[in-house]
Amino acid sequence: MRILLVEDEPEMAVALSAALKGHDMVVDHVPTLAQAEEAISADVHRAVLLDRQLPDGDGLVLIPKLRARAVGIPIIVLTARGELVDRVAGLDHGADDYLAKPFAVDELVARLRAVLRRPAGMQCDLLRVGRLAFDLAHREASVEGRPFQLPRRELLVLETLLRRIGRTVLRSSLEEAVYSFDDEIQSNALDTHVSRLRRKLTEAQAGVEIHNIRGVGYLLKHSR
Amino acid sequence: MRILLVEDEPEMAVALSAALKGHDMVVDHVPTLAQAEEAISADVHRAVLLDRQLPDGDGLVLIPKLRARAVGIPIIVLTARGELVDRVAGLDHGADDYLAKPFAVDELVARLRAVLRRPAGMQCDLLRVGRLAFDLAHREASVEGRPFQLPRRELLVLETLLRRIGRTVLRSSLEEAVYSFDDEIQSNALDTHVSRLRRKLTEAQAGVEIHNIRGVGYLLKHSR
DNA sequence: GACCCTACATTGCGGCTACATTACGGAGAG
DNA sequence: CTCTCCGTAATGTAGCCGCAATGTAGGGTC
Structure with missing residues (x-):
């Protein structure tokens, strides 16, 4: 199970990578939107964890590009902004799930598994x-x-x-x-x-x- | 499903009660630590939602007492302080989960269900x-x-x-x-x-x- | 078994609340 | 200006639920 983690804060990235590895996942970490686009083109990831606050823009803008390249891939948006507006914005942009920081790593893993378990039909947009x-x-x-x-x-x-x-x-x-x-x-x-x-x-x-x-x-x- | 809500802000309490009631839960609301202690002694609640900032002290001090009276009862701490330090403090004191305001009611309900499911977690719910x-x-x-x-x-x-x-x-x-x-x-x-x-x-x-x-x-x- | 008392079962009623629908008027776009 | 969208309010409707009245069954005593 290979995951793409798009996150610019090194501390958070390291912690998440470690936690996910502990759950038998392979994590590729990139800190910017540009690198994320490049990484996804390799087409080897089964899911994307996407931070919103990135140095080169809002993570949400990546979603359409992800959808274009890898149609059914599950996307979970991570954000410090827990406001409802943002939550809705995330889902409206086509994310599969949304998690506000701070969150329990267990919860992230659970949701990740949940979206990965979904039948292929559900992932169609x-x-x-x-x-x-x-x-x-x-x-x-x-x-x-x-x-x-x-x-x-x-x-x-x-x-x-x-x-x-x-x-x-x-x-x-x-x-x-x-x-x-x-x-x-x-x-x-x-x-x-x-x-x-x-x-x-x-x-x-x-x-x-x-x-x-x-x-x-x-x-x-x-x-x- | 009967829940004890310990919260001093009337506005928040009313909103939460209404929301939880919408999820077919029965909510008892108390605004102080003292009343919370009394209420929990009735031993009829399946979970406790606990605000930290209460008129007669920090909600966290209630946790040991709750544990003494109702051993396995799930406790979710609500707080305006969303810093990681507080989060750790809450969990260290024995809370089952921790939610920073403002939060989506749906998320609270989801977590509430999650902690309530925990004992039977291995089984299908x-x-x-x-x-x-x-x-x-x-x-x-x-x-x-x-x-x-x-x-x-x-x-x-x-x-x-x-x-x-x-x-x-x-x-x-x-x-x-x-x-x-x-x-x-x-x-x-x-x-x-x-x-x-x-x-x-x-x-x-x-x-x-x-x-x-x-x-x-x-x-x-x-x-x- | 006859009797009675009490707990439970069932049903209809009325009030209350949530929901459904419609009409109206304001606001903004073209 | 005209059209559409949309929030507001008024009115009607349906369902929930507490209540009470009435009926039924269990279990005790003599």
Whole structure:
């Protein structure tokens, strides 16, 4: 199991490398975005651990390039910024998981194994449910090949539900995914988005349903 | 699943309680160390969320006392101080995990579940009885793979009985698991939940039965 | 066995809360 | 200016849940 670690702080890099080696992993460490790009082109890594704060830019910009070169490779973003906005930003950019520093090494290893265990289908960046398809890379939905255009908020709701299809998404998670930190909401705005999205999904015969779990959140599933 | 939250900031406490409640947990909130000690002596909580900055001292001093009273109970320390030094201090004092504010509620819940799973960590966290399966991690029940949806209280009853399958659960234990301190009830509400749960279990042909032990409590077992 | 007391079972009702849906108006883009 | 998006609020609806009334079964005593 060979891992690419993109991290500029030497202390952190050494510690992580040691820990991962202890778990029978082979770690290649690079400190910059440029070197990371070069390393990934060798196409020998099964996963990428990506710090955001790098000397030559935000680690997130690397994600699309990684996706272009090695489509299904799992990416876990590491960051000192634990704010929700950043978390969402990370996942929106196509990362597979996100870990805020400080974190337990055990947790990192656990999540790494989790993303590596995932079936190949999940790693594809085109989610399909019913007649609906969602291109995570371009953030576009389509029904039976026809573009299914949605306003921003509704698209965020749909994407968030799709990323956790068949499993309940907490109402709070949904709010966090749709609204940034300083967007203050004091109404049932989220409900209206869900409602409008529902109508459009049925009108387009997307073949998916949004169920409500009372007191908990929502869940998207294939309709029958 | 009943949790003790030790937190003095009302705003944070309210938010956390609400969030945890959304995950089908029962939360008792106390704002001081003294009250925390008293609450834990009731011995009904399965985990403790402990803030460090409390009006009557550092939350860490509570840990040895908790360990004395409730040996294996998981403790997660919450703190505004996210420095590594503090982290180590927290773990050194015997906490099971450590979370720096601000944190995502989802992450807290995930870690809470992780530490609660730990004793049974080697086993799969999917309890199976008859045709019924209960996913402890996601707090979802299913019958033969089909989702088996239940309201909050009934789910709590089912989970509590499942965790002690084949053994009688005291009526008082069940009440403690389902209701928090201030949820005090004065009727046979618990019985009605058991009744409704029974009906749903038979309707879904779950293959389990809830037996009553007169004057003692209830017991869940495989129905032949 | 007759009787009674108590614990449990079951059901319907009402209040409460969460959710669904619709209409409206403001704000920003073109 | 016009159109779309989106937050707000009002209104309607459904589900949960505590409560109480009524029925049933267990177990004790005589």
